[in-house]
Amino acid sequence: MDKNTYKLLTPGPLTTTVPVKEQMLVDRCTWDDDYKQMTQYIRSELLRLAHAKADYTTILMQGSGTFGVEAVFSSVIRNEDKVLIAVNGAYSKRMTAICHYHHIPYVTIETKYDSIPDAGDIEKVLQKDGSITHIAMVHSETTTGILNDIASVGALATAYHKKFIVDAMSSFGGVDIDVPAVGITYLISSANKCIQGVPGFSFIIARTDDLEQTRGTARSLSLDIYDQWQIMERDNGKWRFTSPTHVVAAFAQALKELAAEGGIMVRNARYVRINRMLRDGMEILGFHAYIDRDIQGPIITTFLYPQNRVFDFRDMYLYLKARGYVIYPGKLTEQDTFRLGNIGEIYKADVKNILHIFADYMKEGQLI
Numbered sequence: 434m435d436k437n438t439y440k441l442l443t444p445g446p447l448t449t450t451v452p453v454k455e456q457m458l459v460d461r462c463t464w465d466d467d468y469k470q471m472t473q474y475i476r477s478e479l480l481r482l483a484h485a486k487a488d489y490t491t492i493l494m495q496g497s498g499t500f501g502v503e504a505v506f507s508s509v510i511r512n513e514d515k516v517l518i519a520v521n522g523a524y525s526k527r528m529t530a531i532c533h534y535h536h537i538p539y540v541t542i543e544t545k546y547d548s549i550p551d552a553g554d555i556e557k558v559l560q561k562d563g564s565i566t567h568i569a570m571v572h573s574e575t576t577t578g579i580l581n582d583i584a585s586v587g588a589l590a591t592a593y594h595k596k597f598i599v600d601a602m603s604s605f606g607g608v609d610i611d612v613p614a615v616g617i618t619y620l621i622s623s624a625n626k627c628i629q630g631v632p633g634f635s636f637i638i639a640r641t642d643d644l645e646q647t648r649g650t651a652r653s654l655s656l657d658i659y660d661q662w663q664i665m666e667r668d669n670g671k672w673r674f675t676s677p678t679h680v681v682a683a684f685a686q687a688l689k690e691l692a693a694e695g696g697i698m699v700r701n702a703r704y705v706r707i708n709r710m711l712r713d714g715m716e717i718l719g720f721h722a723y724i725d726r727d728i729q730g731p732i733i734t735t736f737l738y739p740q741n742r743v744f745d746f747r748d749m750y751l752y753l754k755a756r757g758y759v760i761y762p763g764k765l766t767e768q769d770t771f772r773l774g775n776i777g778e779i780y781k782a783d784v785k786n787i788l789h790i791f792a793d794y795m796k797e798g799q800l801i
């Protein structure tokens with residue numbers, strides 16, 4: 434095997450299909466009608482996947498997922514507003530960093546990284562602090578693999594008339610989300626996660642009425658989602674500034690492949706199946722998962738370093754890479770962990786291979 438070829442067990446970038454990659458062999462013009470139609474197809478298909486109707490709209494934004502989160506925070510929360518952020522991982526923590534940069538008023542409710550934010554606790558904060566206008570949380574916390582309960586928090590947001598911002602980066606397309614029913618005002622995801630495209634832009638699904646009211650709020654020109662939206666609407670799919678044309682074409686193909694696979698429910702079933710196989714197989718080899726089974730999401734699993742053994746992540750990483758798979762380091766500060774993502778073009782046969790390689794490594798590798 435070519436030593437530069439491997440499959441990604443990382444949750445974005447991830448392993449994509451050949452037809453998705455082939456779309457990037459064509460150079461396209463940003464103001465051409467065919468290209469703008471591709472953007473419009475993506476926008477309407479995203480709304481369909483979100484179960485959203487005419488009262489929602491989509492904005493595509495250049496950059497990685499974090500650019501999308503920062504675009505929403507800096508474009509929709511005014512200086513006189515206050516956002517309550519439910520923190521239980523590095524990505525929700527990052528939302529607080531975004532608030533610092535833009536001087537956005539916020540409060541946090543912190544939960545241990547191996548447990549989900551509790552709607553009852555959030556409700557108490559809402560009752561005490563009437564100045565809160567927005568609630569923000571991450572759906573699938575990629576730090577640990579935990580799947581947070583957006584439905585209960587969304588119901589609170591609706592009951593208390595708060596705007597609800599959800600980072601669904603590593604879940605949208607892989608976990609079914611009825612955006613209007615959950616009560617989401619702004620959902621953010623990106624091209625290179627469960628839709629299985631390549632990296633280069635993020636997208637926002639927004640409730641139109643609320644977005645309408647944010648005109649003039651943006652603190653950044655490039656990340657102004659209102660302005661980006663206006664231009665996309667007025668000019669039938671035209672992006673402000675240069676768009677990642679190759680990435681957009683690859684994403685349009687990835688959306689078609691999601692539909693061909695049978696849609697989100699079928700893809701979700703594959704992810705769940707593969708995730709369980711990996712988790713069970715690794716457990717047998719002595720690698721214990723950080724998150725309890727009942728709150729484990731289907732995207733990525735965090736494993737603790739094996740106990741009572743000499744263990745070197747880098748050594749294991751290189752062993753696996755030489756055999757065709759690349760894994761992900763941990764992101765927890767207080768515990769040594771590594772992560773295995775299972776989204777992208779990963780199937781049962783891959784899991785069997787991976788588990789064999791891990792088993793061989795435990796026998797032959799540097800583990801003593």
Ligand SMILES: *Cc1c(COP(=O)(O)O)cnc(C)c1O
Nearest residue numbers: 497498499524573575600602603
């Ligand atoms: C991937 C991801 C992001 C965005 O990360 P980028 O590196 O900017 O693409 C944000 N939140 C979550 C939960 C993610 O999984």
